[in-house]
Amino acid sequence: xxLEQAEGVVRAVVVYDGRLLLVPEADGWxxxxxxxxxxxxxxxxxxxxxxxxxxxxxDGTEPLAPRETAGxxxxxxxxxxxxxxxxxxxxxxxxxxxxxxxxxGTPLPRTVxxxxxxxxxx
Numbered sequence: 001x002x003l004e005q006a007e008g009v010v011r012a013v014v015v016y017d018g019r020l021l022l023v024p025e026a027d028g029w030x031x032x033x034x035x036x037x038x039x040x041x042x043x044x045x046x047x048x049x050x051x052x053x054x055x056x057x058x059d060g061t062e063p064l065a066p067r068e069t070a071g072x073x074x075x076x077x078x079x080x081x082x083x084x085x086x087x088x089x090x091x092x093x094x095x096x097x098x099x100x101x102x103x104x105g106t107p108l109p110r111t112v113x114x115x116x117x118x119x120x121x122x
Contacts, residue, residue: 008035008071008072008073009033009034009035009071009072009073010033010034010035010036010042010045010046010049010072010073010074010075011030011031011032011033011046011072011073011074011075011109011112012031012032012033012046012047012049012050012058012060012074012075012077013031013064013074013075013076013077013112013115013116014032014050014056014058014077014079015076015116016079016082016097017097018099018100019097019098019099019100020097020098020099020100020103020116021050021054021056021095021096021097022095022096022097022098022103022106023053023054023090023094023095023096024090024094028105028106028107029096029098029106030106030107030108031074031108031112032046032049032050032053032054033049034048034049034052034053041060042060042063042073042075043059043060043061043062043063043075044060045060045075046058046060046075046077047059047060047077050077051085051088052088052089053088053089053090054084054088054089054090054095055084055085055086055087055088055092056079056080056081056084056085056088057079057080057081057085058077058078058079058080059077059078059080060075060076060077061075061076061077061078062075062076063075063076064076064109064111064112064115065111072109074109074111074112074115076115100116100117103116
């Protein structure tokens, strides 16, 4: 695992009990995402973004490589709390835990799709 400073957009991949955490986007659903703070790693950015957006505590553990597009990184995150804290941008009712099959119409980076196919139950 590298601890290099993140650049561009960081997308958090939070899978729990075979389901993927999705947040509302203008045109549907997507992964929690945001930009890093100065000198912040992709792992730290992913954990911060998930907490700020959803209230869930996660540990950003594994950047997926290679990057599909320059300036974008996806990071696998381990869920540390089954219940979100108050203060996330979205309430729990506004979030979606989707089975992998339910994400078929969701635009996800290729590296994320490949990870999900290899690391989640059918």
